[in-house]
Amino acid sequence: MSAEPVTPSTSTAPRVAFFGPFGTFTEQALRTQADLCTGEQVALRTVPDVLDAVSSGEVDYGFVPIENSIEGMVNFTIDALAFDHDLVVQREVVLDIHMCLAAQPGVQLGDITEILSIPVATAQCHRFLREHLGEADIVSAVSTAGAAKMIADEPSAHRAA
Known part of the structure; x- marks a missing residue:
């Protein structure tokens, strides 16, 4: 009886859910992570939706806001991680953001x-x-x-x- 050598599986590009929609600061931060941008990015409506998708295995990773330098912790993310999910934070991404006020053309x-x-x-x-x-x-x-x-x-x- 001989054993076949174990061949590493070819890994597919990761599916990453993020707090959307497309165009959020969370998506901008995600796009700075080359290894996470090789696969499909899935924009979900809320942070709990992102964490649920990771917990259920629907996606490989979740990308959510957790802290900002002015206001501190993003409480809805911290609460969801602490009380609703058994997930591990794998990295921190720092993104310099600039806010703007947007309105229809002509609005003063x-x-x-x-x-x-x-x-x-x-x-x-x-x-x-x-x-x-x-x-x-x-x-x-x-x-x-x-x-x-x-x-x-x-x-x-x-x-x-």
């Missing part, structure tokens, strides 16, 4: 009465928002990119993201 700063964004982003911009848009309502969105898409898809002379 003084016209804006509603700002859509995620709480972490509005907290990062609190000084600017307080100084220039102190009376505007802040409306929570799922992601900064999602908020920008809403502004683009649903024109308003009074909303920005």
